Amino acid sequence: MTAEIVVIGDEILLGLIIDTNSAFISRRLAELGTKVNRITKVGDNIDSIAQAFEKAAKEADMVICCGGLGPTHDDKTRDAAAKFLGAELKLNESAFQEIQSMYKKAGRVMSETNRVQAMIPEGAAYLSNSRGTAPGLSFKKDRASFFCLQGVPSEMQWMAETHVFPVVQKIKQGKVLKFRTLRTVGIPESALYEKTKEIVQLFHDKLDIAFLPQMTRGVDIRLTCSVQSAEKAAELIADAEGRFVSCIGQFFSNAVYGYDDETLEQSLAQLFFDTGQTIATAESCTGGLIAHRLTNVSGSSSFFLQGVTTYSNDSKMKLLNVPEKLLTDHGAVSEEVAKSMAENIRKMAGTNLGLSTTGIAGPTGATEHKPVGLAYIGFSTDEKTSAIKLTPLPYAVDRLVFKERLSQMALDVVRKHLVNLKELLNK
Amino acid sequence: MTAEIVVIGDEILLGLIIDTNSAFISRRLAELGTKVNRITKVGDNIDSIAQAFEKAAKEADMVICCGGLGPTHDDKTRDAAAKFLGAELKLNESAFQEIQSMYKKAGRVMSETNRVQAMIPEGAAYLSNSRGTAPGLSFKKDRASFFCLQGVPSEMQWMAETHVFPVVQKIKQGKVLKFRTLRTVGIPESALYEKTKEIVQLFHDKLDIAFLPQMTRGVDIRLTCSVQSAEKAAELIADAEGRFVSCIGQFFSNAVYGYDDETLEQSLAQLFFDTGQTIATAESCTGGLIAHRLTNVSGSSSFFLQGVTTYSNDSKMKLLNVPEKLLTDHGAVSEEVAKSMAENIRKMAGTNLGLSTTGIAGPTGATEHKPVGLAYIGFSTDEKTSAIKLTPLPYAVDRLVFKERLSQMALDVVRKHLVNLKELLNK
Numbered sequence: 087m088t089a090e091i092v093v094i095g096d097e098i099l100l101g102l103i104i105d106t107n108s109a110f111i112s113r114r115l116a117e118l119g120t121k122v123n124r125i126t127k128v129g130d131n132i133d134s135i136a137q138a139f140e141k142a143a144k145e146a147d148m149v150i151c152c153g154g155l156g157p158t159h160d161d162k163t164r165d166a167a168a169k170f171l172g173a174e175l176k177l178n179e180s181a182f183q184e185i186q187s188m189y190k191k192a193g194r195v196m197s198e199t200n201r202v203q204a205m206i207p208e209g210a211a212y213l214s215n216s217r218g219t220a221p222g223l224s225f226k227k228d229r230a231s232f233f234c235l236q237g238v239p240s241e242m243q244w245m246a247e248t249h250v251f252p253v254v255q256k257i258k259q260g261k262v263l264k265f266r267t268l269r270t271v272g273i274p275e276s277a278l279y280e281k282t283k284e285i286v287q288l289f290h291d292k293l294d295i296a297f298l299p300q301m302t303r304g305v306d307i308r309l310t311c312s313v314q315s316a317e318k319a320a321e322l323i324a325d326a327e328g329r330f331v332s333c334i335g336q337f338f339s340n341a342v343y344g345y346d347d348e349t350l351e352q353s354l355a356q357l358f359f360d361t362g363q364t365i366a367t368a369e370s371c372t373g374g375l376i377a378h379r380l381t382n383v384s385g386s387s388s389f390f391l392q393g394v395t396t397y398s399n400d401s402k403m404k405l406l407n408v409p410e411k412l413l414t415d416h417g418a419v420s421e422e423v424a425k426s427m428a429e430n431i432r433k434m435a436g437t438n439l440g441l442s443t444t445g446i447a448g449p450t451g452a453t454e455h456k457p458v459g460l461a462y463i464g465f466s467t468d469e470k471t472s473a474i475k476l477t478p479l480p481y482a483v484d485r486l487v488f489k490e491r492l493s494q495m496a497l498d499v500v501r502k503h504l505v506n507l508k509e510l511l512n513k
Numbered sequence: 514m515t516a517e518i519v520v521i522g523d524e525i526l527l528g529l530i531i532d533t534n535s536a537f538i539s540r541r542l543a544e545l546g547t548k549v550n551r552i553t554k555v556g557d558n559i560d561s562i563a564q565a566f567e568k569a570a571k572e573a574d575m576v577i578c579c580g581g582l583g584p585t586h587d588d589k590t591r592d593a594a595a596k597f598l599g600a601e602l603k604l605n606e607s608a609f610q611e612i613q614s615m616y617k618k619a620g621r622v623m624s625e626t627n628r629v630q631a632m633i634p635e636g637a638a639y640l641s642n643s644r645g646t647a648p649g650l651s652f653k654k655d656r657a658s659f660f661c662l663q664g665v666p667s668e669m670q671w672m673a674e675t676h677v678f679p680v681v682q683k684i685k686q687g688k689v690l691k692f693r694t695l696r697t698v699g700i701p702e703s704a705l706y707e708k709t710k711e712i713v714q715l716f717h718d719k720l721d722i723a724f725l726p727q728m729t730r731g732v733d734i735r736l737t738c739s740v741q742s743a744e745k746a747a748e749l750i751a752d753a754e755g756r757f758v759s760c761i762g763q764f765f766s767n768a769v770y771g772y773d774d775e776t777l778e779q780s781l782a783q784l785f786f787d788t789g790q791t792i793a794t795a796e797s798c799t800g801g802l803i804a805h806r807l808t809n810v811s812g813s814s815s816f817f818l819q820g821v822t823t824y825s826n827d828s829k830m831k832l833l834n835v836p837e838k839l840l841t842d843h844g845a846v847s848e849e850v851a852k853s854m855a856e857n858i859r860k861m862a863g864t865n866l867g868l869s870t871t872g873i874a875g876p877t878g879a880t881e882h883k884p885v886g887l888a889y890i891g892f893s894t895d896e897k898t899s900a901i902k903l904t905p906l907p908y909a910v911d912r913l914v915f916k917e918r919l920s921q922m923a924l925d926v927v928r929k930h931l932v933n934l935k936e937l938l939n940k
Binding site: 096097098099100101102103104105106108109110111112113114115116122125127130156157158159160192193194197198199200219238239240263265274275276277279280283286290294295296297298299301308310367369371372373374375376377378380381382384385386387390391392393394395396397398400401405435447448449450477479483484485486487489 | 523524525526527528529530531532533535536537538539540541542543549552554557583584585586587619620621624625626627646665666667690692701702703704706707710713717721722723724725726728735737794796798799800801802803804805807808809811812813814817818819820821822823824825827828832862874875876877904906910911912913914916
């Protein structure tokens with residue numbers, strides 16, 4: 087079985103929006119053992135969409151199309167499908183009722199414009215959409231089954247999981263593709279590669295191994311295995327994973343923070359659940375990002391008790407009781423202030439841990455001795471309060487990248503502490 | 514002049530990472546009047562890269578390639594370029610010195626692995642990279658000029674702006690493509706379209722007009738104009754823009770918050786600079802995201818004085834003096850608590866404005882009368898404290914989407930207030 091993807095939208099061809107939909111579909115289909123042979127990107131134009139459909143219908147068993155189902159004049163997929171099928175568009179009463187009830191549920195009045203979303207080519211079926219107002223379409227021609235889905239990623243994903251992938255799973259038996267990603271933080275790509283290259287060598291004809299540096303997050307190592315049996319694939323990947331983790335652990339203590347799509351905050355949350363510790367944050371230059379990330383995990387209210395963003399010196403003194411003398415003697419961006427912030431927030435909030443950041447995010451705010459990019463992370467437990475100094479990267483990074491990198495390193499300080507604590511508790 | 518893009522990486526073909534680079538390059542080239550005829554995506558394989566180069570060299574004047582320049586075994590672009598050119602790889606001394614000095618500047622020791630990044634095919638030139646350690650490559654064959662750039666987006670963008678686009682600008686004279694995006698918040702796509710469809714009609718043969726709904730941000734209206742003269746394009750776009758803004762303003766007060774890539778926090782920061790107002794935030798369910806967004810703008814320390822994230826009832830009482838009775842009588846997710854949070858943070862911080870959020874982000878935490886997605890925004894000025902209730906969407910959204918939507922609406926409450934204040938001050 088082969089698949090094709092057709093992505094619709096002028097904004098894609100002009101590079102005005104980034105197409106994430108074809109990557110999502112490719113990945114899920116690869117996991118289900120189905121190869122995407124071609125991805126075609128066409129504009130909001132009835133003829134070019136219909137032509138792409140014609141071509142795909144002759145060469146693929148399944149065609150998944152994204153975009154062009156909205157209510158406005160630039161949404162052409164319904165018309166293109168009608169042209170391709172040589173059929174008329176007709177109002178589909180049950181699709182119409184679904185759209186209406188969607189609006190009713192939200193306590194809103196349906197606009198007349200939305201009526202067009204219930205127009206379906208004769209001979210096609212509509213696909214229910216419980217994540218938005220536009221129904222999808224499905225139809226067959228030549229050897230191909232067509233699924234027309236939405237362009238908004240969250241809607242498209244729900245539609246694909248509900249209406250498309252179960253069909254693939256049913257049909258498909260064959261070669262299996264398995265992925266495993268090891269996520270590391272705090273080590274440069276080249277150092278990581280150097281220490282692990284013997285493992286790469288060992289598996290070179292059995293697995294694809296890729297080192298993927300992420301600007302703000304660390305380096306991912308991705309293992310890909312393509313064999314006939316799922317058991318064999320799992321075995322090979324488990325073997326390689328074990329070697330990587332133990333080798334990395336030997337040189338860089340606890341640098342692997344998670345697997346696959348796991349985020350640092352998710353793996354950290356699990357450590358909080360396991361150890362029963364609590365935390366409070368005092369952020370200056372990260373401006374609330376650390377609190378935001380901690381609260382992205384469901385259940386975070388059990389360990390994250392409070393956070394403050396103290397941007398000004400005044401608020402550092404008032405909200406956090408940082409002594410004025412520390413601020414005048416050492417400046418707000420200093421080891422002393424980072425420690426005072428972390429210790430004071432911990433005591434004020436009555437938590438086990440206190441975490442703080444202070445730094446120069448830029449582009450303004452630098453002085454002779456304190457360049458843009460300089461930052462301190464303060465970390466306080468009831469036994470000890472310490473600070474880590476971070477020097478700027480050799481190249482300029484923008485404000486948001488700086489905040490994200492720093493938040494990643496600060497969360498990693500907490501993670502490493504909790505990993506050690508968990509080991510102690512388990513003894 | 515025609516261009517092609519070659520994107521390299523197994524992870525792209527398998528949908529494991531999303532290619533944003535081709536969108537960036539397509540867009541900048543379109544703005545410079547150069548059309549991208551084809552985007553080819555190939556894996557980390559010397560032969561397939563070399564084949565893609567062969568094909569592109571015969572059909573395009575310029576080929577831009579992204580990825581495969583890193584230091585590890587899965588980086589094949591240098592080898593593929595050597596094969597394509599029929600040349601040997603040789604250590605380039607000045608490239609090598611540049612990489613070394615990059616490491617020195619960062620106070621780090623260069624790893625032996627990085628040496629491979631200074632290997633350049635004979636006959637090719639290296640392109641300096643001040644944003645990372647891998648130099649780029651440039652060479653010519655058949656009719657095409659090749660530029661091999663990095664895969665990490667921030668590096669690639671800097672390289673393209675420095676080494677590629679200036680060359681295009683020099684060569685290129687011709688049809689101009691102009692874009693203008695109007696960004697709106699708080700209005701459904703269909704309602705926006707309904708009120709403005711006469712303008713869409715009026716310009717249908719002069720401009721491309723697209724309505725682009727963004728999950729968490731609002732709806733963008735994008736105007737695209739392609740004509741011979743830059744003046745004519747600017748005139749047409751200005752005419753359409755004026756009509757859209759006045760029409761939208763008539764039905765939905767101040768719904769256009771920005772233009773092109775401007776974010777809501779950027780347009781809001783400008784209003785703070787213009788009016789001299791200050792703000793403090795008290796966040797429950799948005800967990801620090803509002804403070805994070807406010808501090809993403811350089812200069813935000815002049816108007817954003819402090820923020821607190823009070824996730825627990827206890828911290829709402831202790832840090833914000835929310836009366837216990839309010840919490841027990843009405844619950845933490847209530848109009849009364851939202852108002853108390855906003856008013857108290859404003860008074861405590863001594864700012865002109867106070868903003869608060871409280872809500873149920875899910876997936877847990879719902880009760881019979883308080884479903885996931887219910888939220889209140891509290892807003893306090895020295896004249897008045899009010900709260901807005903937000904009912905859940907008719908379809909489930911995940912935690913992060915919920916936080917982002919709510920932060921957008923909360924920031925918009927402040928923006929609308931400051932727009933009105935600015936008008937008053939200007940009278």
